[in-house]
Each structure stands twice: as C-alpha cells, then as structure tokens.
Amino acid sequence: EKLQEGLTVYERLLQQRPDSSVAHFNIGVLYAKGRDWDRAVEHLGHAVELDGNFLEARLGLAVALELAGRLEEAKRQFLTAVSQEPVNTQLIHYLAQISYRLGDLEESARWLTRYLSFKPFEPAAQMELATVRIEQGRWQEAADLLQRVMDPESPPEGRAELWTALGMAYQAGRKYEAAEEVFRQAI
Numbered sequence: 001e002k003l004q005e006g007l008t009v010y011e012r013l014l015q016q017r018p019d020s021s022v023a024h025f026n027i028g029v030l031y032a033k034g035r036d037w038d039r040a041v042e043h044l045g046h047a048v049e050l051d052g053n054f055l056e057a058r059l060g061l062a063v064a065l066e067l068a069g070r071l072e073e074a075k076r077q078f079l080t081a082v083s084q085e086p087v088n089t090q091l092i093h094y095l096a097q098i099s100y101r102l103g104d105l106e107e108s109a110r111w112l113t114r115y116l117s118f119k120p121f122e123p124a125a126q127m128e129l130a131t132v133r134i135e136q137g138r139w140q141e142a143a144d145l146l147q148r149v150m151d152p153e154s155p156p157e158g159r160a161e162l163w164t165a166l167g168m169a170y171q172a173g174r175k176y177e178a179a180e181e182v183f184r185q186a187i
Helices: 003-016 021-033 037-050 055-067 071-084 089-101 105-118 123-135 139-149 156-172 176-186
Strands: none
Touching (some): 003 021, 021 055, 037 055, 055 071, 071 089, 089 123, 123 139, 139 156, 156 176
C-alpha cells in the first residue's frame, strides 16, 4: 500500500550497497506491483546478474518479461530456472504455457506431459494438454486422454469441464453424435 515508501527505502539501501541482489530484487518486485514492467525487468535483471542462483529473482524476471510482452526473453529465463530446479512443477507449467503462447504446440505438449508426470491427476493440466492435442489435429489422442482422467467421484464442476473438453475433441474429429452425448452430460 505504500509503494513509494518501500521504493525509497530500498533505493537508499541500493545507494549504500549497489551490489545488493536482494535490494534490486525487492525494488523489482515493488515496480512489478506498480505494473511498471520495464523498471521491474531492469532491477530483477540486475538481481539475477549479481546472483545467478537467485531463483526467486529469476522467476520474477521471467514473469515480468512475460507481462511486458517479451515472451522469448521470458522463456529463456524460465528455461534457465528449470535447469536449476528440474522438478519444479511451477516452472515446468510456466514453460508449457509460454510455449503455447509462442505457438509451439509440440513443445507445449512436451512440457505439459512432463508436468503431468509429477501431477498426473490434475484436471486443468489434462485439459490444457487435450486442448493442445485438439489444435494439433490429434483429437483422438485428446479424447483418450480425457476419458482416462474422468473420475466419477470428482466434483460435478470439474466433470462438466472435462465433459465439455471431451465434446470439443469429438467435435474436432467430426464425431458429432458422440460430441452431442458428452455435451449433454456436461449440461
């Protein structure tokens, strides 16, 4: 709530210790909170330059770059971060999403598959992978994936989303009767 006060405190600290990765990180975070992506990127980038193992700063930099629309640069930061922590599912999921936004469906599918190897029962990620497969023209693979994760014990809201995604897969495969059936189940 006191963004400017926080910036003033950390900027004073930075004047005393210009090599403080923590001060750069905190200034970057404050600029990000104020949606000043260029300044956030500048300070988070300095934090990463000063300490290449500062994973939180690298993740902040990647997110700020993404929000600034600099997707390729963001992807490079996420890739470096995941090389530092190869089982960090948050980073893996970010890579899947950014690959999708960059139009690389196959790479997005690879990252989603890796993500699901750690969290196999996460319906949102299953639907993301199914969506990618549908866009790739691999509707049957999407349908098979969604049918495997259907859990009659899951909450109705989750099942409705899965049924809807399955209907979209059948529709993409021109299996209109099957699509209608599962859309009715979703309703």
